[in-house]
Amino acid sequence: MKVMTSREFNQDVSLAKRAARLAPVWITDRGTPTHVLLSIEAFQRLSGARETIVDLLAMRDDDTAPLDLSADRAAWTGPR
Template sequence: MSAREFSRDVSAAKREAHHGPVTITDRGKPAFVLLTIEDYRRLGETGEDMLKRLSMEDDIDVEFEPLQLSLKVPEL
């Protein structure tokens, strides 16, 4: 939902938030997310800091080593 649409019809955004998070865009890029209070509280159930949970730090393997490829151009 664009920021303009959100400004014109906040009630529609609130209704949609009951079905899941509503992303509000600004100039075509995600800028905000509207959640129900239940969804917001569920995000904090583990007691972790919200920023830490959203950072995806645990999803990145810092010991990643890309495969070495050896490519040869066929002779004609």
């Protein structure tokens, strides 16, 4: 288990994320633990959560691609 101060966490989030792959990272504020950073795999193990098809579809990388509906436009407007 790694412990980071809030300041350390804010200065190097990437380090915290890398450490969380191995073990939970405790984040402290003025010496008091306030948050815990976990990998998604660790969280799913703890919560018993399972991925559904909806989760998998929501995680697609190409969600920001523009949607081209020009080919379907005729179906919506009908004959002219």
